[in-house]
Amino acid sequence: MTGGPPRRPVIASQAAAGRVETAVRRAATFQVCLAPALTLRESRLVPCRLDEAGAPRVTIQLGNGEFYGRTLVERSTRQLNLVWTRYGRGQRLPVHAHERPYLALVTRGGFQEEMDGIGYDCGEGSVVLNTVGAEHSDHFVAERTEVINVELAPAWLDALRAEGWKDGRPAWIEHRPARRRMRALRNELAWPDSLSPFVVEGLCAELLALVTRTSRPLRREHLPPPWLATIERVLAERFRRPPGLTELGQLADVSPSRVARAFRLHHGCSVGGFARRLRVAHAREAVERTRRGLAEIALEAGYADQSHMIREFRRHLGRTPGELRES
Numbered sequence: 001m002t003g004g005p006p007r008r009p010v011i012a013s014q015a016a017a018g019r020v021e022t023a024v025r026r027a028a029t030f031q032v033c034l035a036p037a038l039t040l041r042e043s044r045l046v047p048c049r050l051d052e053a054g055a056p057r058v059t060i061q062l063g064n065g066e067f068y069g070r071t072l073v074e075r076s077t078r079q080l081n082l083v084w085t086r087y088g089r090g091q092r093l094p095v096h097a098h099e100r101p102y103l104a105l106v107t108r109g110g111f112q113e114e115m116d117g118i119g120y121d122c123g124e125g126s127v128v129l130n131t132v133g134a135e136h137s138d139h140f141v142a143e144r145t146e147v148i149n150v151e152l153a154p155a156w157l158d159a160l161r162a163e164g165w166k167d168g169r170p171a172w173i174e175h176r177p178a179r180r181r182m183r184a185l186r187n188e189l190a191w192p193d194s195l196s197p198f199v200v201e202g203l204c205a206e207l208l209a210l211v212t213r214t215s216r217p218l219r220r221e222h223l224p225p226p227w228l229a230t231i232e233r234v235l236a237e238r239f240r241r242p243p244g245l246t247e248l249g250q251l252a253d254v255s256p257s258r259v260a261r262a263f264r265l266h267h268g269c270s271v272g273g274f275a276r277r278l279r280v281a282h283a284r285e286a287v288e289r290t291r292r293g294l295a296e297i298a299l300e301a302g303y304a305d306q307s308h309m310i311r312e313f314r315r316h317l318g319r320t321p322g323e324l325r326e327s
Helices: 014-034 154-162 176-190 196-215 226-237 245-252 256-267 271-289 294-301 306-317 321-326
Strands: 044-050 056-062 070-076 080-088 092-098 102-108 110-115 118-123 126-130 136-140 144-152 171-174
Touching (some): 080 176, 102 196, 110 144, 154 256, 256 271
Antiparallel strands (some): 102 126, 126 171
16 A cells, blocks of 8 residues: 555544444455455545444545456556456445446445445346445345456546436346446447447447436437537547547547447447448458458458457357458
């Protein structure tokens, strides 16, 4: 931990101070025994409300990128920090809060979260939006639980509020569209390629839109919004290295989540999926209309190598580049 030990809250009475020290020792036990992978780079203890017995309750404040549990994968994009963590049955986390808003995506197992005295059952497929400073504790009930924690840039939530989202409280959902996007996100983290950061931002924006729309009326957009064509043109020009989702939203003066919703509604895919389609279409045209080598075409189109392009062709077209050239 950098910056020296955490500062103790100032307590008036000696007895209360003793209770705080006990809470601090218990919190340290949780950190060492139950969450050995937590790196307390910026975390600290902050004074909080009194518990039912009149003792001051201590909340552990976690800094950027800090999560309990064993870290399996850690990735970052321009706007997101993603930490894929694992927990065991019976593991309990003390009362804590986070300095940045984040999505908790339960990809396996489940846990019970307590917040403001209310318990929430977060099973596999749940999406939980925890806002800044929301105090909560967790109890893991499955044999193995895996959670993808997505730390959000504050600008993403600010853009949602500018569009009318007024509920700053934590939110929770669990339904099939979220599960599909979570599986796709897990695959991008496990097997990344050059477009993965862009695809990851698009999937996370869709999940954020799903969970925040539970607190406001659903608006259907039957016709493509005029700004969608502008973003399509930008992606067509820059599909090899597309701009971030925040930059695309700024081009149209809308939130990243609204961009993601529009592509899913009008193209039937994520923004990242749309960019992958553009790359396949560009490479296919070169394969069918020129006699250039496949390795050269792959690199020019932005693939890591020829085998990467072959896998993408099979996935999107059902045929290899060689089969297309021979037909």
